[in-house]
Amino acid sequence: MTTVRFDGPACPTPLVDTERVQLGHGSGGKLSARLLKDRFLPHLGNPFLAQLSDGAVVPLGGAEAVLSTDTFVVSPLEFPGGDIGMLAVHGTVNDVAMMGARPCYLTAGFVLEEGLPLDLLERIVRSMAAAAQSVGVPLVAGDTKVVERGKADGLYINTTGLGLLDPAFRPGPARARPGDVILVSGEIGRHGMAIMAAREGLAFESAITSDTASLVPLVERLKAAAGDGIRVLRDPTRGGLASALNEIAQASKVGMRLVEDRIPIPVEVGAACEILGLDPMYVANEGVLTAIVAPDQAAAALEALRGHPIGAGARQIGVVTTDHPGYVVLETRIGGTRVVDLLPGDQLPRIC
């Protein structure tokens, strides 16, 4: 088998204006990483931010807390399987959970566009409240700003989550070790394709619905079943599974080998991606996690995931290797291998 490395993107790279913000800066890919590295970190650098994880671990009054923040700008505001309110709860709760922490509280900051129908706003607030209640994480503080017509797109929501860490359970992006197994909790690509279909008015034979869900129950089960054997947890949102695994491979300085046939892609997501020229490995998920697990705990972890409805389709998709540190390689169906790189820019803007 030979490994061919592609540095370029699958689709044509847009001409790059290096002086101004582009949509690709929000993609979670290479442009996002460069923006952070070039324009933010030189000024804001501190040991907490340098963790560059889904959130920051901070000491607080004798305990260790986790803080995570995320702004949601998804378009459309309502989509098959969810809406921006529900997504804003799940997204941040999941980021806190991926740090191994128990999410305790959420705050919400709204930017409302003048002219937004109040009934739509109320529907989204109600959905947010229902999601928060169902996850058991109260929304404790909020803020609302209004901007003129044409200065937003209906509404944007920032949620910030505060969680409490158990010192005995500390998954982290730099903890993957060669020999570990790579699990996913379910089928990938549903959120991104649901948004895309809603936005572009695409009708597929069977409607694709977002997978938006709280991953807290899965993390609790993994912790109980495999404890410290859970080395890394990540929810592959913006940038998809490919970007999440690349970031882990780089942070842990290990390679990864995935088996294409093992990656669970729903038939309708695969078909829609084919039509649109997208790669499901880069499509956002909002109710899937990937776990890097010590080999002796892998079976227990897999069983724990499968015991919960949203983890029923969990499976092993690959292993962590000593080869090609920092790179994720896919064994293709036809027996070759290819590097699964970070995308330079965006496949799908405003997906979350």
Place this chain on the structure above:
Amino acid sequence: MTTVRFDGPACPTPLVDTERVQLGHGSGGKLSARLLKDRFLPHLGNPFLAQLSDGAVVPLGGAEAVLSTDTFVVSPLEFPGGDIGMLAVHGTVNDVAMMGARPCYLTAGFVLEEGLPLDLLERIVRSMAAAAQSVGVPLVAGDTKVVERGKADGLYINTTGLGLLDPAFRPGPARARPGDVILVSGEIGRHGMAIMAAREGLAFESAITSDTASLVPLVERLKAAAGDGIRVLRDPTRGGLASALNEIAQASKVGMRLVEDRIPIPVEVGAACEILGLDPMYVANEGVLTAIVAPDQAAAALEALRGHPIGAGARQIGVVTTDHPGYVVLETRIGGTRVVDLLPGDQLPRIC
């Protein structure tokens, strides 16, 4: 003396579209309060959110923490005396400090508009970093989203602050008691008028600069000098001093009597307000606090404020009364009194 109560606004009320979000919903006045009461609280109600304060007090791992969130949409992004980055740090740090807590950490969520010059972004990030460093509160987690041209206005920043509460120091909006004195730490109206002048291209003889500043040193001094004698702390931002005092009067079920001559208004702010038909009592401040203090601690509190440069102009402006609970009354220069009510809508949109 007779008390005349004005229910209506000084300027013509805009025709109200009750079905859609209006700019006035973001004013911090009556429309904001109604939006919260009608569309948010019925769904999101919980004991933390019901505190309706600058932030929420939440138990965390044996300690009491404070969470506060605020989104900044100020226009223009840079203005005399500051910029949105600095404001986003000061604003949230101040909200945490007004709860009596020591601000410990900040998160930042950016919404960037496609086409925003990267140099402008970097300038704002640098300013934010400098403000955070100067206040001693690190920015520990961040998020960046990009939206298409015409879906934002340059950039918006949400900051969320986490602080630690000292159980012995618990100022709160419902703690004002008749006989307490009302202090302000300095001249009012500068931030709002600086924004207004920058936005409208108004040139006054002496430029008005924003007062944006961290109020943490003032709170520390007040705590040391007057401890639990500090009943209420509030930074009168959106909606100005009038709105802040009204909220306290309502929460504490007390009246307030202010002396117009005692309210410190810079000459140039007064003149600009006169020209524009604005009332400085409703103009936003970003580096001023009002403190309601037990009478026997008032002198110590005033001295403590005056010992710090940004509190040098501190003074007593009124007292808390048993009369007319829920209302703030101003003794005017000509010997009459008038009710200082909440504004129905906005004087100045997008001020913070």
